Amino acid sequence: xxxxxxxxxxxxxxxxxxxxxxxxxxxxxxxxxxxxxxxxxxxxxxxxxxxxxxxxxxxxxxxxxxxxxxxxxxxxxxxxxxxxxxxxxxxxxxxxxxxxxxxxxxxxxxxxxxxxx
Amino acid sequence: xxxxxxxxxxxxxxxxxxxxxxxxxxxxxxxxxxxxxxxxxxxxxxxxxxxxxxxxxxxxxxxxxxxxxxxxxxxxxxxxxxxxxxxxxxxxxxxxxxxxxxxxxxxxxxxxxxxxxxxxxxxxxxxxxxxxxxxxxxxxxxxxxxxxxxxxxxxxxxxxxxxxxxxxxxxxxxxxxxxxxxxxxxxxxxxxxxxxxxxxxxxxxxxxxxxxxxxxxxxxxxxxxxxxxx
Numbered sequence: 113x114x115x116x117x118x119x120x121x122x123x124x125x126x127x128x129x130x131x132x133x134x135x136x137x138x139x140x141x142x143x144x145x146x147x148x149x150x151x152x153x154x155x156x157x158x159x160x161x162x163x164x165x166x167x168x169x170x171x172x173x174x175x176x177x178x179x180x181x182x183x184x185x186x187x188x189x190x191x192x193x194x195x196x197x198x199x200x201x202x203x204x205x206x207x208x209x210x211x212x213x214x215x216x217x218x219x220x221x222x223x224x225x226x227x228x229x
Numbered sequence: 230x231x232x233x234x235x236x237x238x239x240x241x242x243x244x245x246x247x248x249x250x251x252x253x254x255x256x257x258x259x260x261x262x263x264x265x266x267x268x269x270x271x272x273x274x275x276x277x278x279x280x281x282x283x284x285x286x287x288x289x290x291x292x293x294x295x296x297x298x299x300x301x302x303x304x305x306x307x308x309x310x311x312x313x314x315x316x317x318x319x320x321x322x323x324x325x326x327x328x329x330x331x332x333x334x335x336x337x338x339x340x341x342x343x344x345x346x347x348x349x350x351x352x353x354x355x356x357x358x359x360x361x362x363x364x365x366x367x368x369x370x371x372x373x374x375x376x377x378x379x380x381x382x383x384x385x386x387x388x389x390x391x392x393x394x395x396x397x398x399x400x401x402x403x404x405x406x407x408x409x410x411x412x413x414x415x416x417x418x419x420x421x422x423x424x425x426x427x428x429x430x431x432x433x434x435x436x437x438x439x440x441x442x443x444x445x446x447x448x449x450x451x452x453x454x455x456x457x458x459x
Contacts (some may be wrong), residue, residue: 114363117330121241129237136232140241147362147392193391194424203427213241219232 115149118213119156125215126166133220135166143210144178144190178210245367248335252342252370259347262452263355265369267393268377269386270359273403275299275307276436277377278354281446282314286352288450295352295453298341300333302358319344323358332363335370352453361386365393373452375399380408384417387425394425399432401445406435 126138142148150173157171178190182197183204195205240246256263268274278297286293296317299308308320321341323330330337338355345353355371357364376397378386381404387394394400400422408415415433422429432448434441 114332114366116328117332117334117363117367118241121244124244125237125239125241129235129239131235145392145395146366147390193388195395196424196427205427215237215239215241217237218235220235221230222233223230 114147115152116156116160118148119153119160122153122157122171122215123160123164123166126169126218127164129215129218130165130220133165133222135169135218136221137170137172137219138166139172139174139216139218141174141176141212141214141216143176143212145207145210146213148173148213150175174216176210176212179208181206181208242366242368245335248339249368249370252335252339253372255342256347256353256370256372259350261347261350261353262373262455263353263369263371264449264452265355265357265364265371265374266377267357267361267364267374267397268359268401269361269379269382272359272377272379272382273436274356274359274377275310277401277403277434277442277445278356279310279314280436280439280442281449282311282316286446286450286453288447288454290454293352293450293453294350295354295449296345296350298338298345298353298355300337300356300358302329302331307356317346317349330363331358331360332367333357333369334367338369352449354449361390361393365390365396372455373398375401375448377401377403378418379403380405380411380413380415380418384414384421387418387421391425394422394429397426397429399430399448400426401441402431402433403436405433405440406438 126135154171161167180190181187182202184200186197186199266274286295297311298319300321303324305320308318311318319341327337374397432441432444
């Protein structure tokens, strides 16, 4: 259910950067470790966006797999939630990707400039 | 109409993080250390707090003035239980004004700050809304996080809710008095916990019998006497 609060934050960020224009698309990077359910996020976003400049906007979710790096040098993509190194069994493991929840960009609709030269 | 792409590059949780930092600054100014206590509904968060705070918190450096901020969707049942211990308890409901949110966020906690006797406190325990997903996402200005995981929830919970288990500084494994009656392997749970959060400290506790509660109380008192990280 955190998708509701996250959708609201995404909406706020998009409107803040829209400069008063209608927003046609929002591109969001969603790290696999954030436990976001994509359909749920889209559902909440659609409802919250009604009667805002983001009404009907496309919410493009780019899923980023989780990547980890161990102090021993091993790097791997996380397939199941195991944060010990598969090579050395160590716990000096750093998440290098997959923790982000980022509004990357928005696409706004602008009227073409028709002012005479 | 033509479309223009606008770069945003903004963390979705930025707004929450900013308010959480403001909360943290207020807590630091008042010299209060803050524990965010999380766990599933019915895991025993309130019961463990009751047991740990009964008779007062203290360590070798003396007694600790502790207060509780009680987060619930509705009602004040838990706050009423804790107020019997004569510790200051402030109720924060997410239902009116916050849309019945299933977690506390930094802004909700900020709204409760004026009601908290911060100047009198050394430690504030924020009991979050019972939930294993959402509270993990939202920092509220805490110094440390503890979670209660009870053995009746099954051994697989760390694997199903890795974000919660990964962001905790202490895991309280509650209801161990029920182990003889359950098809539950503590070894499997600890193995799953180790996979998700290698090395995280844990305490085996029973809020019912009091086993292990002293270790939790000691941990709380030690947090109160930690210096604010600079």
